[in-house]
Amino acid sequence: MIEARLLTKVFPDRQRGPIRGADAVSFSVAPGQIYGLLGANGAGKTTTLRMLATLLRPTSGAATVAGFDVVAQPDQVRAHVGFLAASTALYARLTAREMVEYFGRLNGMAAPALRARVAALAAELDMGEFLDRRCSDLSTGMKQKTSIARMLVHDPQVMIFDEPTLGLDVMTARSILRFVRECRGRGKTVVYSTHVMSEAAKLCDVIGVIHAGKLCEQGTLAELLARSGTPDLEECFIKLVSGGAAA
Amino acid sequence: MSWRTIFTIYGKELRDTLRDRRTLISMIAIPTVIMPLLLIGAGEAAATIVSKARAEVPRVMVIGGADSPGIRAALEKSGKFRVEDAQPNWRALISDKRLRAAVEIPPGFEQALAAGAAPAVTLYDYQGELKSGLAAEQLEDFFVGVRTKATTAFLAARGLPPTLARPFEIRQKNVAPPEKVGGNLVGGVVPYFIIMLCLIGSIYPAMDLTAGEKERGTLETLLCSPAARTDLVLGKFLMVLTGAFAAVVFSLVSLGATLMVVGSALGAGALARNGGGPALPAIDPLGILGVLAIVLPVAVLFSAVVFSVSLFAKSQKEAQTYLTPILLAVIVPSGVALLPGVDLTLGLALVPIVNVSLACKEMLSGVWHWPYLAVIFGSTLAYAAAALAWAVRMFRREDVLFRT
Numbered sequence: 001m002i003e004a005r006l007l008t009k010v011f012p013d014r015q016r017g018p019i020r021g022a023d024a025v026s027f028s029v030a031p032g033q034i035y036g037l038l039g040a041n042g043a044g045k046t047t048t049l050r051m052l053a054t055l056l057r058p059t060s061g062a063a064t065v066a067g068f069d070v071v072a073q074p075d076q077v078r079a080h081v082g083f084l085a086a087s088t089a090l091y092a093r094l095t096a097r098e099m100v101e102y103f104g105r106l107n108g109m110a111a112p113a114l115r116a117r118v119a120a121l122a123a124e125l126d127m128g129e130f131l132d133r134r135c136s137d138l139s140t141g142m143k144q145k146t147s148i149a150r151m152l153v154h155d156p157q158v159m160i161f162d163e164p165t166l167g168l169d170v171m172t173a174r175s176i177l178r179f180v181r182e183c184r185g186r187g188k189t190v191v192y193s194t195h196v197m198s199e200a201a202k203l204c205d206v207i208g209v210i211h212a213g214k215l216c217e218q219g220t221l222a223e224l225l226a227r228s229g230t231p232d233l234e235e236c237f238i239k240l241v242s243g244g245a246a247a
Numbered sequence: 248m249s250w251r252t253i254f255t256i257y258g259k260e261l262r263d264t265l266r267d268r269r270t271l272i273s274m275i276a277i278p279t280v281i282m283p284l285l286l287i288g289a290g291e292a293a294a295t296i297v298s299k300a301r302a303e304v305p306r307v308m309v310i311g312g313a314d315s316p317g318i319r320a321a322l323e324k325s326g327k328f329r330v331e332d333a334q335p336n337w338r339a340l341i342s343d344k345r346l347r348a349a350v351e352i353p354p355g356f357e358q359a360l361a362a363g364a365a366p367a368v369t370l371y372d373y374q375g376e377l378k379s380g381l382a383a384e385q386l387e388d389f390f391v392g393v394r395t396k397a398t399t400a401f402l403a404a405r406g407l408p409p410t411l412a413r414p415f416e417i418r419q420k421n422v423a424p425p426e427k428v429g430g431n432l433v434g435g436v437v438p439y440f441i442i443m444l445c446l447i448g449s450i451y452p453a454m455d456l457t458a459g460e461k462e463r464g465t466l467e468t469l470l471c472s473p474a475a476r477t478d479l480v481l482g483k484f485l486m487v488l489t490g491a492f493a494a495v496v497f498s499l500v501s502l503g504a505t506l507m508v509v510g511s512a513l514g515a516g517a518l519a520r521n522g523g524g525p526a527l528p529a530i531d532p533l534g535i536l537g538v539l540a541i542v543l544p545v546a547v548l549f550s551a552v553v554f555s556v557s558l559f560a561k562s563q564k565e566a567q568t569y570l571t572p573i574l575l576a577v578i579v580p581s582g583v584a585l586l587p588g589v590d591l592t593l594g595l596a597l598v599p600i601v602n603v604s605l606a607c608k609e610m611l612s613g614v615w616h617w618p619y620l621a622v623i624f625g626s627t628l629a630y631a632a633a634a635l636a637w638a639v640r641m642f643r644r645e646d647v648l649f650r651t
Contacts, residue, residue, distance in 0.1 A: 079473035089464030
């Protein structure tokens with residue numbers, strides 16, 4: 001469960017003055033639901049998700065993730081969150097197994113349970129072939145599988161994906177989307193940020209459109225289209241971010 | 248703070264670092280190789296250069312002295328010089344190293360000498376140039392011989408004994424124990440290298456674990472874990488400290504092994520010149536342990552500073568830019584022990600790096616000023632603690648962690 005209330009992040013900037021990376025963002029996500037955060041580059045998606053993952057501290061507002069407060073209980077929040085972003089890379093000099101085990105240990109997992117968990121994840125994600133190869137020698141698809149295993153090792157209740165398909169080929173991107181759906185099927189609470197309309201339309205139960213740090217509108221795809229009076233999500237998005245006029 | 252988490256992070260960083268060739272070079276290879284190179288290579292090279300210079304028969308020129316043919320003939324006859332014909336550009340020839348030295352003989356020199364007057368000869372050399380200096384030295388020896396001969400002849404002609412001009416002899420003998428001679432000779436150089444290696448040993452792991460992780464995107468992955476920020480800093484910091492301390496340990500082990508196996512070229516040479524004595528050990532072995540102990544807080548200080556500065560950088564390249572001035576700033580204080588006549592005082596015992604440089608020199612010479620050592624250890628530890636607190640503070644700053 002995620003509950004964000006008026007979540008705001010202001011970045012000081014000497015030249016441009018204070019910049020509101022996220023401005024009073026409020027939404028909630030229930031278990032078994034995928035919440036899509038749709039926005040252009042620099043709209044505030046990453047800032048919002050980083051606050052939920054406790055990588056950034058909110059300037060104001062509040063949020064609870066899996067029942068823990070992001071400001072008062074950041075360590076507990078991270079213990080219940082799996083975070084995957086295009087910017088979360090792997091340690092090139094570690095093997096895929098060492099990488100996953102390292103994050104398992106950081107999550108306080110005991111050795112026998114961790115070994116069993118890594119074996120189960122390797123079987124589930126079909127990692128057996130490259131589990132003991134260094135991450136520097138893995139293909140993009142193998143790296144994504146390793147990142148997913150790293151994200152899942154402690155079996156988090158909440159999954160946060162920040163543009164996870166950015167720069168990936170179609171096949172790898174499809175496997176990521178399939179995996180996100182599986183998370184929903186297992187009852188996980190999922191937040192998924194993207195700027196790709198088709199991804200949001202196909203995947204998300206609820207979509208929040210974010211622009212200039214503000215959440216302009218949120219609802220199911222059908223609700224968004226009905227409220228905006230547009231035929232598809234792209235038109236709806238353009239209308240919302242351009243202040244009412246669809247192209 | 249969880250020690251289990253700290254050691255999990257440290258264990259991973261150690262494994263990761265041991266797979267990084269660049270860090271291994273700065274942490275192990277360079278410190279291990281530099282001491283034998285310094286003690287044997289540099290000593291041997293210097294000895295070879297000096298002996299080669301001494302073996303050369305220098306070209307010298309006699310300026311003037313046309314009316315004193317005996318002096319020129321004696322110079323040629325000595326076999327120690329190749330006497331060139333006088334040329335007006337003799338100064339340029341010395342500068343161009345085509346001539347090693349020149350001697351100016353005043354008019355009527357031999358006549359004045361016979362009359363008991365005190366004429367002056369002038370020697371010309373190129374100061375700081377080894378072969379020129381040696382040639383001038385040889386010329387001086389030659390003219391001192393001429394002077395002694397003239398004095399002896401003068402006294403003999405008057406029925407006086409030669410001891411009248413040299414009533415007693417002066418002998419110089421060494422009373423310093425071997426390790427003090429060796430310590431004084433290499434005691435300034437060793438701390439300099441130890442301190443510099445300690446810094447260099449910390450630089451690569453620090454850059455790799457901070458700016459390098461930012462650049463590669465792994466820092467954000469790590470920040471997603473439930474590990475507390477303080478645990479992350481301490482785990483990573485321990486790895487940087489390991490790099491710094493490993494560089495010191497490898498260099499000291501290499502130093503000890505070099506001294507044990509081949510002896511100290513510098514120390515042994517000095518002892519031989521001072522009347523012999525045992526060649527080993529030329530450095531107090533306890534001093535090596537003392538250096539190891541006193542360098543530990545310096546390693547903490549360097550590791551924390553280098554860690555914080557590297558963390559601030561966006562990339563390893565930027566970190567290198569920030570760390571270069573630090574490297575240069577450490578060169579001067581770490582070389583203080585090389586300066587002659589600088590001794591430990593209470594004031595200097597509080598100056599970071601300078602204090603350790605001087606203390607290392609003393610300990611390697613077998614001198615143990617316990618009150619000063621306590622002040623140095625305590626003050627360096629305090630500086631190190633402040634630097635570590637700064638590193639922890641830096642790791643809590645979002646604008647530093649996400650400065651990409």
